[in-house]
Amino acid sequence: GENVEQHPSTLSVQEGDSAVIKCTYSDSASNYFPWYKQELGKRPQLIIDIRSNVGEKKDQRIAVTLNKTAKHFSLHITETQPEDSAVYFCAASMNNQGGKLIFGQGTELSVKP
């Protein structure tokens, strides 16, 4: 089955710097790649997603890139702010699998003021 690897497990940046989190997936049939943010004590919430027919997607300070050939995708956060501090999860999914998402191990991002 699908396997998703996420790096790094922890990331500390200064406010205003950029942060990059990387994920690789194993099954070339995967075609949907969401990113979730989980603040302390709260539920994971979708922040951005990308489908396999697109190479890049941007929403204000966050962007996601996808390289289907290499089977990896990345989350980019620019101009980080303290409220970006959270655990971020990448996931992969494919059609005809009941919508199931396979998640990476998570990255704990800390943005220092």
Next chain:
Amino acid sequence: DVKVTQSSRYLVKRTGEKVFLECVQDMDHENMFWYRQDPGLGLRLIYFSYDVKMKEKGDIPEGYSVSREKKERFSLILESASTNQTSMYLCASSFKVRGSGRGNTEAFFGQGTRLTVV
């Protein structure tokens, strides 16, 4: 606004007990999921269901079972709780994309149940 509600926020059970975790969603979603969350391991899929009375094993189904008798409700059952099942359990739901088979869409999560087995 999508609401996925889990019956308990915190639960303490004894080893060997049968434990029921309940999840209800109010958005008429076809797909429902149970994940467990452990530090360093991310969210691991236990079971999922894409329709009433349908269930499929995820990556770590051992020691668990599920029930989906109604579309809005998905229950996770620990047949005989063990200490290694102490964890955060997250329920999620998503809708099936019309016209594309069992498609993939955003999953909405419940608030989680922190289960401690002693």
